[in-house]
Amino acid sequence: xxxxxxxxxxxxxxxxEQSSAHLVSVGPDxxxxxxxxxxxxxxxxxxxxxxxxxxxxxxxxxxxxxxxLQQWPAYLSxxxxxxxxxxxxxxxxxxxxxxxxxxRMLLWLNILFLLCVTFIPFPAALMSExxxxxxxxxxxxxxxxxxxxxxxxxxxxxxxxxxxxxxDLHPQVIRTARRRNLTGPLIYLLGIIVSFIPFxxxxxxxxxxxxxxxxxxxxxxxxxxxxxxYWAGKLPTKKGRDGAN
Amino acid sequence: xxxxxxxxxxxxxxxxEQSSAHLVSVGPDxxxxxxxxxxxxxxxxxxxxxxxxxxxxxxxxxxxxxxxLQQWPAYLSxxxxxxxxxxxxxxxxxxxxxxxxxxRMLLWLNILFLLCVTFIPFPAALMSExxxxxxxxxxxxxxxxxxxxxxxxxxxxxxxxxxxxxxDLHPQVIRTARRRNLTGPLIYLLGIIVSFIPFxxxxxxxxxxxxxxxxxxxxxxxxxxxxxxYWAGKLPTKKGRDGAN
Amino acid sequence: xxxxxxxxxxxxxxxxEQSSAHLVSVGPDxxxxxxxxxxxxxxxxxxxxxxxxxxxxxxxxxxxxxxxLQQWPAYLSxxxxxxxxxxxxxxxxxxxxxxxxxxRMLLWLNILFLLCVTFIPFPAALMSExxxxxxxxxxxxxxxxxxxxxxxxxxxxxxxxxxxxxxDLHPQVIRTARRRNLTGPLIYLLGIIVSFIPFxxxxxxxxxxxxxxxxxxxxxxxxxxxxxxYWAGKLPTKKGRDGAN
Amino acid sequence: xxxxxxxxxxxxxxxxEQSSAHLVSVGPDxxxxxxxxxxxxxxxxxxxxxxxxxxxxxxxxxxxxxxxLQQWPAYLSxxxxxxxxxxxxxxxxxxxxxxxxxxRMLLWLNILFLLCVTFIPFPAALMSExxxxxxxxxxxxxxxxxxxxxxxxxxxxxxxxxxxxxxDLHPQVIRTARRRNLTGPLIYLLGIIVSFIPFxxxxxxxxxxxxxxxxxxxxxxxxxxxxxxYWAGKLPTKKGRDGAN
Numbered sequence: 001x002x003x004x005x006x007x008x009x010x011x012x013x014x015x016x017e018q019s020s021a022h023l024v025s026v027g028p029d030x031x032x033x034x035x036x037x038x039x040x041x042x043x044x045x046x047x048x049x050x051x052x053x054x055x056x057x058x059x060x061x062x063x064x065x066x067x068x069l070q071q072w073p074a075y076l077s078x079x080x081x082x083x084x085x086x087x088x089x090x091x092x093x094x095x096x097x098x099x100x101x102x103x104r105m106l107l108w109l110n111i112l113f114l115l116c117v118t119f120i121p122f123p124a125a126l127m128s129e130x131x132x133x134x135x136x137x138x139x140x141x142x143x144x145x146x147x148x149x150x151x152x153x154x155x156x157x158x159x160x161x162x163x164x165x166x167x168d169l170h171p172q173v174i175r176t177a178r179r180r181n182l183t184g185p186l187i188y189l190l191g192i193i194v195s196f197i198p199f200x201x202x203x204x205x206x207x208x209x210x211x212x213x214x215x216x217x218x219x220x221x222x223x224x225x226x227x228x229x230y231w232a233g234k235l236p237t238k239k240g241r242d243g244a245n
Numbered sequence: 246x247x248x249x250x251x252x253x254x255x256x257x258x259x260x261x262e263q264s265s266a267h268l269v270s271v272g273p274d275x276x277x278x279x280x281x282x283x284x285x286x287x288x289x290x291x292x293x294x295x296x297x298x299x300x301x302x303x304x305x306x307x308x309x310x311x312x313x314l315q316q317w318p319a320y321l322s323x324x325x326x327x328x329x330x331x332x333x334x335x336x337x338x339x340x341x342x343x344x345x346x347x348x349r350m351l352l353w354l355n356i357l358f359l360l361c362v363t364f365i366p367f368p369a370a371l372m373s374e375x376x377x378x379x380x381x382x383x384x385x386x387x388x389x390x391x392x393x394x395x396x397x398x399x400x401x402x403x404x405x406x407x408x409x410x411x412x413d414l415h416p417q418v419i420r421t422a423r424r425r426n427l428t429g430p431l432i433y434l435l436g437i438i439v440s441f442i443p444f445x446x447x448x449x450x451x452x453x454x455x456x457x458x459x460x461x462x463x464x465x466x467x468x469x470x471x472x473x474x475y476w477a478g479k480l481p482t483k484k485g486r487d488g489a490n
Numbered sequence: 491x492x493x494x495x496x497x498x499x500x501x502x503x504x505x506x507e508q509s510s511a512h513l514v515s516v517g518p519d520x521x522x523x524x525x526x527x528x529x530x531x532x533x534x535x536x537x538x539x540x541x542x543x544x545x546x547x548x549x550x551x552x553x554x555x556x557x558x559l560q561q562w563p564a565y566l567s568x569x570x571x572x573x574x575x576x577x578x579x580x581x582x583x584x585x586x587x588x589x590x591x592x593x594r595m596l597l598w599l600n601i602l603f604l605l606c607v608t609f610i611p612f613p614a615a616l617m618s619e620x621x622x623x624x625x626x627x628x629x630x631x632x633x634x635x636x637x638x639x640x641x642x643x644x645x646x647x648x649x650x651x652x653x654x655x656x657x658d659l660h661p662q663v664i665r666t667a668r669r670r671n672l673t674g675p676l677i678y679l680l681g682i683i684v685s686f687i688p689f690x691x692x693x694x695x696x697x698x699x700x701x702x703x704x705x706x707x708x709x710x711x712x713x714x715x716x717x718x719x720y721w722a723g724k725l726p727t728k729k730g731r732d733g734a735n
Numbered sequence: 736x737x738x739x740x741x742x743x744x745x746x747x748x749x750x751x752e753q754s755s756a757h758l759v760s761v762g763p764d765x766x767x768x769x770x771x772x773x774x775x776x777x778x779x780x781x782x783x784x785x786x787x788x789x790x791x792x793x794x795x796x797x798x799x800x801x802x803x804l805q806q807w808p809a810y811l812s813x814x815x816x817x818x819x820x821x822x823x824x825x826x827x828x829x830x831x832x833x834x835x836x837x838x839r840m841l842l843w844l845n846i847l848f849l850l851c852v853t854f855i856p857f858p859a860a861l862m863s864e865x866x867x868x869x870x871x872x873x874x875x876x877x878x879x880x881x882x883x884x885x886x887x888x889x890x891x892x893x894x895x896x897x898x899x900x901x902x903d904l905h906p907q908v909i910r911t912a913r914r915r916n917l918t919g920p921l922i923y924l925l926g927i928i929v930s931f932i933p934f935x936x937x938x939x940x941x942x943x944x945x946x947x948x949x950x951x952x953x954x955x956x957x958x959x960x961x962x963x964x965y966w967a968g969k970l971p972t973k974k975g976r977d978g979a980n
Contacts, residue, residue: 134796
C-alpha cells in the first residue's frame with residue numbers, strides 16, 4: 001500500500017528525472033524510521049553520563065545531597081541535549097515530509113548527520129565533567145553546530161531544483177524552515193566566539209555566557225514560528241491533509 | 246493510507262479549528278512510535294545499574310552469593326522501574342489513542358515527559374546504591390511523580406475543550422483515565438512525606454514504608470479499573486473497533 | 491486500515507466475548523512492536539559485558555592476545571544470549587501471530603516476560619566473569635528458564651478456551667509450539683541439576699556439563715520442527731497467507 | 736493490507752514451492768524491522784567507547800586538549816564503524832527488498848549476521864585503545880569481513896535457484912550487488928595480510944597501511960555503483976516503483 005502511494009506521488013509530482021540516476025532501494029520512509037531509532041537511542045543514552053557516587057564516597061545524607069548538587073552541569077547538559085536531539089527529530093520529520101524519493105547521496109548525507117547526532121553523548125559527557133573548561137564547552141557547541149549545518153546541507157541537497165521533493169513545493173516553505181533551522185548553528189557559533197572573549201563581570205565569564213546562549217536555543221525552538229503558520233494556513237486546502245501529519 | 250484515514254477522522258470529528266494554529270508536520274502516529282522507542286530503551290537500560298562484582302572481590306561461591314544477595318535493592322529498583330515505564334507506555338497509548346492531530350505544544354510537552362522517562366535510570370541507580378538514604382528514595386519518587394504530573398498536563402492540554410481529540414469523546418472517559426493515572430503521583434508524594442516522618446517501629450522506618458508505597462503503585466495499576474470497563478462496554482458499538490486496539 | 495482488518499478478524503473468528511471484560515487500548519500489534527524494540531536493545535546491550543583491557547594492563551601483543559583468549563566465557567555467554575534472545579523474538583512473533591486482541595492480563599504477562607528478557611544481560615555478564623562458579627551458571631539458567639516459563643504462561647493464558655485467539659485455531663498447532671518452547675526451560679533445569687552433582691571425570695565437572703547443555707538449546711531450536719511443517723502444509727490453503735508471514 | 740500484498744506477490748512471482756518446507760511465522764518485513772532496530776542500536780552504542788577523562792586526571796585546558804587529541808584512534812574507529820554499520824543497513828535493505836518470504840534457515844542466518852553486527856562495538860573499542868597493536872587491528876578487520884561474508888551467504892541462500900525471491904529477478908542484479916558487497920570483505924582481508932608484512936617505510940608500518948585500507952572501504956561504498964544504475968534504469972518500467980523504495 002505504502003509502495004503504491006509513494007509511486008503515485010512520484011508520478012503526480014513529476015520529480016526531476018535526472019536525479020533518478022542513483023536511486024537506491026532504501027526509500028524515504030525507511031530512512032525516516034531508521035533515523036527515528038537512532039534519535040531515540042542517542043537521546044536515551046544521555047542519562048548514562050549522569051553519575052551515581054560510589055557508596056564508599058558517601059557516609060551521610062548531607063554528603064549525598066552535596067554530591068548530587070555539585071553535578072548540576074550534568075543535569076543541564078542532559079536536559080539540553082535531550083531537547084536538542086528532540087528538536088533534530090522534529091526537524092528531520094519536517095524535511096522528510098516533503099522528500100519523495102531517496103538517492104545514494106541523500107543516504108550518505110543522512111548517515112553523516114546521524115554520525116553527528118550519535119556523537120552528542122560524548123561532548124555532553126565532556127561538558128558535564130568540565131563545564132568550566134572552554135575546550136569542552138566549545139566542543140559541545142561545535143558538535144551541535146556541525147550537526148545543524150549537515151542537516152541544512154541535506155535539506156539544500158534534497159530541495160535544490162526540487163531534486164527529491166514535490167515540483168509544486170513552494171520555495172517560501174523551504175526558506176522559512178531553513179531560516180528556522182539555521183538559528184541553532186548561528187547561536188552555537190556565537191556562543192563559541194563569546195567563550196573566547198576574556199572578560200569577567202561580577203563572576204560571569206565568557207564560558208558562562210556561552211552556556212546561557214546554548215540554553216537559549218531550545219527556548220527559541222519552543223516558540224511557534226512561521227513554519228507552523230504555513231501548516232495551519234494550508235490545512236483546509238487540498239494539500240491540507242499533510243498539515244495534520 | 247494512514248494519512249487518508251487520519252484526514253477522514255479530522256473531518257468527521259470536527260476538531261477545534263482554532264487549535265490548528267500551530268500544527269506541525271509530526272503527526273500523532275510518529276510521536277507514538279518515537280515515544281515507544283524511548284520507553285523500550287529506557288526500560289532496557291535499567292539493567293546496567295545491576296552490578297557484577299569484579300573477580301578480584303570474590304574468592305568463593307559463598308562470597309559471590311553474599312554479594313548478589315546484598316544488592317537486593319538493585320533488583321527491587323530494577324523491577325519497579327521496568328514495570329513503571331511499562332505502565333507509562335500503556336498510559337501513553339491510551340492517551341494517543343484519542344488524539345487526532347499534533348501541535349507544537351503537544352510535541353514539546355511530550356519531549357519534556359520523555360525527558361523525565363529517560364531520566365528514570367539515574368534515580369533508579371541511586372536508589373539501588375543508597376536504598377537507606379532518604380535523599381535517594383525521595384529523588385526516585387519525585388522523578389516518577391513529576392513524570393506522572395507532566396503526563397497529566399499533556400492529557401489536560403490535549404483534551405481541554407476537545408483541543409486535539411474527537412469532539413464526541415465522552416468526558417467521563419477522560420475523567421476516569423485521569424483519576425487512574427493520578428493515583429501514581431499521589432502515592433509517590435505520600436511516600437515522600439512518610440519518608441520524612443522520624444519514626445522507627447520494630448526496625449521499620451519511614452524510608453521503608455515509603456519503599457513499600459512505591460511497590461504498591463504497580464500493584465494498583467495491575468488491577469483492572471474503570472477505563473477497561475469503558476473499553477469492554479464500547480466494544481459492540483460503532484466505536485467498538487477502537488476497543489480492540 | 492489495520493484497525494479495520496483487526497476488527498474484521500474479531501468478527502469472523504468469534505472470540506470469546508466474556509474475555510473482553512478488560513480490553514485495553516493497546517492492541518496486539520503495538521505489543522509486538524514494543525516487544526521487538528526491547529528484544530533488539532537487550533540483544534545489542536550484551537556486547538557491553540565483553541571487556542576491553544585498560545592500556546596500563548597490556549604491554550605486548552602476546553599480553554593482549556592472552557587477555558582476549560582468557561575471556562572466552564564472555565564470548566560464549568554473549569553468543570548464547572544473543573541467540574536465545576533471538577529465539578524469544580521468533581517465538582513471541584509465533585504467538586502474537588494468532589492473538590487477535592489484548593487485555594490487561596496479557597499486557598502485564600508480557601511486561602513480566604520482558605522484565606526477564608531485559609534482565610538477561612546481568613546473568614550473562616555474571617557468567618562471563620564467573621564461568622567456573624556454580625552460582626552464576628545457575629542464575630543464568632534459572633533466568634532463561636523463568637523467561638521461558640513466563641512465555642508459556644502467556645501462551646496458555648491467550649489460548650486457553652481460545653480466550654484471545656481465533657476460534658478455529660487448531661489445538662494441535664498450540665500443542666506443537668508449546669512442546670517446542672518448553673524444550674528450552676527443561677534443558678536449563680536439567681543443566682542446573684547437573685551442575686549440583688559433585689563429579690569430575692578427566693577434568694570435566696558438573697558446571698561444564700551444564701554449560702554444554704546450555705549450548706545445546708540454540709542447536710535444538712535451529713533444527714526445523716513440527717511448527718514449520720504446519721506452516722508449510724497450510725500454505726496453499728485459505729489460511730495459507732499466514733504461512734508466509 | 737501488508738499480508739494481502741505479500742500474499743499477492745507470492746502468487747504472482749511463483750516462488751519455488753519446494754523451499755516452503757520450513758516457512759516460519761516471521762515474515763521478511765518483521766525481520767527487516769527487527770534488524771533495523773539492531774543496526775540503529777549497535778551504531779549508537781559505539782559512542783560509549785569514546786572516553787571522557789576523569790576530572791582528577793586533568794588540571795588545565797592544555798591537558799584536556801591533549802587527552803582529547805591523543806585518543807584520535809577512538810574517533811576514527813567510531814566514525815568508521817558508524818559508517819560501516821550504516822552500509823550494512825543499506826545492503827540489508829537492498830537484499831530484503833527482493834525477498835518474498837522467510838524460512839527458518841534465513842531467520843538463523845540473519846540472527847548470526849546480527850550477532851556479528853552487534854559484536855562490532857567490541858573490536859571498535861579494542862582498536863580505539865590499541866590502535867598500534869596488530870592483534871586489535873586484525874580482530875576489527877576480521878569481524879567486519881566475517882559479517883560481510885555471512886551477509887553474502889544469506890544473499891546466496893535466498894537467491895540460489897530463486898529460493899526466496901521473485902522468479903523474474905534478473906541474475907545480473909544479484910551478481911552486481913554481490914560483487915559490490917564482497918568488495919568490503921576483500922579489502923579487510925587484504926588489510927589483515929598487509930598488517931603482517933614486517934616493513935617500516937619512513938615511519939609507516941603495515942598496521943597503518945591496514946588502517947588506511949579500512950578507511951578506503953566506506954569511500955568505495957560512497958561512490959555510486961552499478962546497482963544504482965539498475966534502479967535508475969528500472970524506474971520508468973513496470974517494476975519501477977520498486978526503484979523509488
